[in-house]
Amino acid sequence: KAGVTQTPRYLIKTRGQQVTLSCSPISGHRSVSWYQQTPGQGLQFLFEYFSETQRNKGNFPGRFSGRQFSNSRSEMNVSTLELGDSALYLCASRPDRGRNEQFFGPGTRLTVL
Amino acid sequence: AQSVTQLGSHVSVSEGALVLLRCNYSSSVPPYLFWYVQYPNQGLQLLLKYTTGATLVKGINGFEAEFKKSETSFHLTKPSAHMSDAAEYFCAVSGASGGSYIPTFGRGTSLIVHP
DSSP states (O other): OOOOEEEOSEEEEOTTOOEEEEEEOOTTOOEEEEEEEETTTEEEEEEEEETTEEEEEOSOOTTEEEEEOTTSOEEEEEOSOOGGGOEEEEEEEESSSSSOOOEEOOOEEEEEO | OEEEEEEOSEEEEETTSOEEEEEEEEESSOOEEEEEEEOTTSOEEEEEEEOSSOSEEEOGGGOEEEEETTTTEEEEEESSOOGGGOEEEEEEEEOOBTTBOOEEEOOOEEEEEEO
16 A cells, blocks of 8 residues: 655745645545644644544644545645744544554655745 | 653664663553654654553564553663664554544654664
């Protein structure tokens, strides 16, 4: 099976712009989670989608949003970018919402100038 | 509620030496525990996991971890470090949140291997 794919791999934006990141989970996986990784804060949970519905949300402002499509592919959007949004954004998928491990994509490196 | 503490943000060993990365957790339910490895500019890759049963878990690349309930620990070890083991290692615990088991990750430990 193909792994989790994320596009684009690298992105440079300026403050105030918005950005959309894409994630394709492993075939058959219905749960998709997003994480923000920074040197200062480590790995922080953004949100989880399952069956096109947001099931859990981390402690991030409303500028961070996401959605999931019927084929389980997911997108996350960040509006009004701030310098502090510069991070590696990781997508992870798993078959369902159980206690199994997550499978991570390579991430999208977002730099906000 | 659940949490993970990884002791030591950096661990330095010589090639061929024992690797020991420490992880302590707290969980309100019997925990599922995971160790992941992350190489530069890559995502996280699962090394091993503990669910139930045998407390000594073997993973990929010669790593293993032991679940000790009394100590709430899940330390990662490898008998002999290799240069290719240099990476960031994350411990995670899976508990319940709103009907979904979202894992909580530790801050990570950077393993440095000297020749």
